[in-house]
Amino acid sequence: MNGTFWLPMLVLGSSLLPGLLIFFLAEDRSGIRTLLNLAGAVAKLLAVLWMLWGVYNGVAYEARLPFLPGLDLVLRVGPLSLLFVVLSTGLWLLTTIYAIGYLERSPHRSRFFGFFSLCVTATVGVAMAGNLLTFVLFYELLTLATYPLVVHRGSEAARQAGQVYLAHTLFGGALLLAGTVWLYTLTGTLEFTPRGFVSHLGETHRGSLIAIFALTVVGVGVKAALVPLHSWLPRAMVAPAPVSALLHAVAVVKAGAFGVVRLLYDVFGAEFAASLGVTGPLAVVAGATILYGSLRALYQDDLKRRLAFSTVSQVAYITLGVAIAGPLATIGGLVHLVHQGVMKITLFFCAGNLAETLGIHKVSEMCGVGRRMPWTMAAFTVGAFGMIGLPPVAGFVTKWYLGIGALEAGQDWAVYVLAGSSLLNAAYFLPILHVAWFRPPPPAWPHEHDFGPRETAWALLLPPVVTAILSVAVGLFAAAPFSPLEWATLIAEREFYLP
Template structure:
């Protein structure tokens, strides 16, 4: 085998192998555990960088292994998969550093970091999946890897949340399995293809293709938190802050949205979507989810639950973009996959810092917290303004392209959805920013400020500053080829022809 065929497998193994070794470590072997974590991250960064350079130069990366009759296990590196893989790798690095500081004195760290690495391996494998069967395999492995993280604390509340999470995700996985099986019976399981591979079956098998699409979107919609399949997400907020960050920025909700992108453009294709009248219902569902999530976020008094409902709304921008079936809208949806990840992980890091350092969990407890934790509150402000769509932060770029894309395809009403969501985002984020900077501080905000060099543990502070800066830089540098926007344009030019 050549290096181009082995590289996709190596990227998956770079987190899988350290994770399996970490399971065997004793709790007191902290230095070895940290070394394995960081070594795996560093290796994955190098491997992903090599694939990025190769794909930009036109190289093909494909690993294939016999798996099922007519359905090999395929890992391939294309421009679309690398957008998600790069996001996963960068945020795995940041979240690993954050988790090391967050769980410094906690029990069961080997179990946590073992499943944490398996979760990243499943996410990357899913992103690199070259056909539906491979995608389904890693999709189900992701459910199994994330469940122990959701219930990590072992409290009655976390166990209840875990049962809800498992019920939703296993049910969703079953629907995806049914959809994949139906499509396999109709068309086999060829590799994902730009423009899809079902055009020849539209006239003959139209009703069956519609059923398969509904099964896939409903199953993927569980992890993508489309209404009414979102109920697990707010309950899963009982998990530790690094898990919440992972669930919302990369590992779960993004896999659902990414799967919908694959199904729409690499299985069905724009022409089949229009011929089967599938795009309009998906567009309505995404628009309804955007507004519903924003309205529910406005009603929450607990910080992490407000952020959770914000995720329900924000991730649906990705589905909205691909359902519009226009080049500019697709660019907006794809780039939001990266932009939302950076901004949302920043907000969850900040929420974790507030809780871990000062015991702040509810919005009313945030009064004056910026005077006690100025760097964390600055990062929170950046993330919040980005979610609203304030330039030059990353979120503005996503919404600009989504709005322009809606006008391009004649769906002007989508602008009202985007405007309504932006106003609702402002309504539930700006009061938090005002409280943090301008409200009268509570007495306990001064508890240990004078005796500390930093406002919190430096391992908790460094990832917050990094992702907040990245959220600004990818907006400022959006016009360059190396930005997420530049890569999203490359994806559309190469893989989404119209």
């Protein structure tokens, strides 16, 4: 019991405990609630940064708890975990600030922030899980913690969206559980190991292993919104904006995509999975998802729905990258985990600002909004450019690595998918920008709130501006130490080149 044990526990506990405390706070104790939220978020960030330094210097963080006969609950922090932990922790801090501003006057904040904290707890749990059992545990916890956020508004539409969300995610969870148990009965272990722990089963259990791969990948693919399991995501847009940001950029879809990475690299191993012949179909599904999501996004007038289909498409980049399974494509996929996160959260923050400040929910209502809310729309523009893949925003780095990775692996078709998707991205984002910046504003906004001299509340404005700056920074300084790209390279090296 020392630092290597307690640091991962601290990362979990720094949102779990405040979350549980917040549940029992009276509704009007907003001071204490904000303090708990922010203190938890900052403590988590500090602990994560400490671990980042430690892992960089080769420290192995591990916490173990006996759980089942022969199986422990394991939290282990390696480079891959950290990539996701840093992302979710950093963005959680910003999302918390944003949510405090967004929900300023709305009821039931104690419940909201309680589940909000549980949600992040589950996400870092997913990230730090050291074996598949622990992964499953936090993965299901994430489903449960996000449900009350999705139905938070309590309308009939919210309830139905919640049912759809659960029907998808719990079904996925059941498949994942089935695959996990089956795998355990074959291997007798579930510990994540670089390059997998099943390759020794080789030919004798080939059929079973393919079935297990299918079960588990579909299980995590539901949350990663792979077509045709994506339909919960656009429907979940009834939730408040910070929840959408959380679902899309930080927690749920990312947990799914991260699950795909874990399965491919630490359970099956990229090479062995390729020899089973399962990576090809997965890459094709991811490619189809990319194109399908972009196509559907074209036809959405509702801004959040357009962003939602954009997420469907963008998250599949991660799956595509790891499924192509070459070193460079892997780097592209992994780094997109972070890049998509900061870019998409910017877009959702901005969409939330438009809705909260001016009552704008549709693209067609956005005429001239750039003049009324220049900072917000500037941040939105940066995010949109990133999604299209314009340098120097982060999205460009991703597409570059994915493209040359696909060529390197001889999967030329993926390049066409990327190019087509970029065109489609431009086709659904550029009209928004045109409308916002170059059309004259209407005489009155649909539902305007007065925030005094500023364009909106500072808590709403700060987070998107910060994430927009981050989106540019991770693109510009991609070669700097500790950049997401460097980190992804480190992980890919471990998977492909180290003995």
